[in-house]
Amino acid sequence: MNPFKYGSIVLGKDFCGRKDLLKQISSHIQASQNIVVLGERRIGKSSLVYEAVRKLRGTHLLYMDLLGIKSIDASCRRMLRAIVTLEKRVSWVTNMIKTLSHLRPTITTDPVTSMPVIFFDASVELKASSIQEVLDLVESIGKKKRLVVVFDEFQDILNTGDANEAIALLRSKIQFHRNIPYVFVGSIRHKMDEIFISPNSAFFKSAIPISVDPLPYEEFSKFLIKKFEKGHRKVLGETLRQVFEIANNITGDIQQLCEALWEVTPEGDAVSSDKLKAALELIFSREQKSYEAFVSLLTDFQLKCLSALAKEGGKKIYSMDFIKTVGPHSSASVNRAMTRMIDINILFKRGKEIRFVNPFFKAWLLPRGR
């Protein structure tokens, strides 16, 4: 069986390293200190938080993922669902229904798990003020059991209509939950900065920041080599270095490329650099449709800029050389093209550099010389 896992949370023996961060996080949680965990996509933030909580036996995790959230109504529903999942007891859920009667909840029992399932009338729209009620429920659970509350992809709350009000209400409740540690996890750094670092924000300086960086090569490569060895495949150091480079040192992307390398290497064979091409082709064939969908969103000029970025790297997009490769255009039009591609999530900015969100999409663009 392929030993590499990507795309989901990894725990226990699938979780490599991060000893110091695990220690830091668990001591903050034990001290009921709120923290904000920041890092790039697929670097390992969610896994880190889950693993830290898993090791703190007796602490219950209330996990709320705000990824892709578009409205306060949807955020509240997600939070309520997380609460019901944690508090499985029927008597408690029935009680909760009473306090939320204006949301016209109904309760049924899941025929498979026999657990209570709660539905809220979809025609009732939950407003920012419902956030307070949701957090009161959290507080009442926190009185009965040791709790840690995690908001994952928290920056997406900014995409909701009345984001400022929602954030202010969250903050006003959370500051009184002194015995409940809150963990805010976020990917898009400048958006998280807007919430936690901007002096105008309600959350200004309210949580200790923790940064999640790439796993060090020495540690992660040992972990990966062992996984290959278990399946009687020997991976060469040189190949692994290339894997890290192609994947831009992003933990999840490294695992994805290793998964593909494993698939294209028969048992007993060496995983050498010549296998990389086949591994990438395997990834391309799986992801082709989404690459084509991206391309279809772009104008010819944007695509030209994207290809130039793939070839030249994203550090010097305003240099004369870069602008020359995309034809007779001004740096303002290059800038507009890049901004558009950042908006639709093909690219992102790290400091002054512009990077591909998906390094395999970049690799796919390269040989085709678009």
Ligand SMILES: Nc1ncnc2c1ncn2[C@@H]1O[C@H](COP(=O)(O)OP(=O)(O)O)[C@@H](O)[C@H]1O
């Ligand atoms: N500590 C780790 N050890 C090994 N692989 C990891 C680790 N952390 C993350 N990964 C890899 O990265 C992928 C994405 O992890 P995840 O925690 O979901 O990242 P994020 O929340 O930052 O997007 C996982 O599916 C796994 O392949």
Ligand SMILES: [Mg+2]
């Ligand atoms: Mg995550």
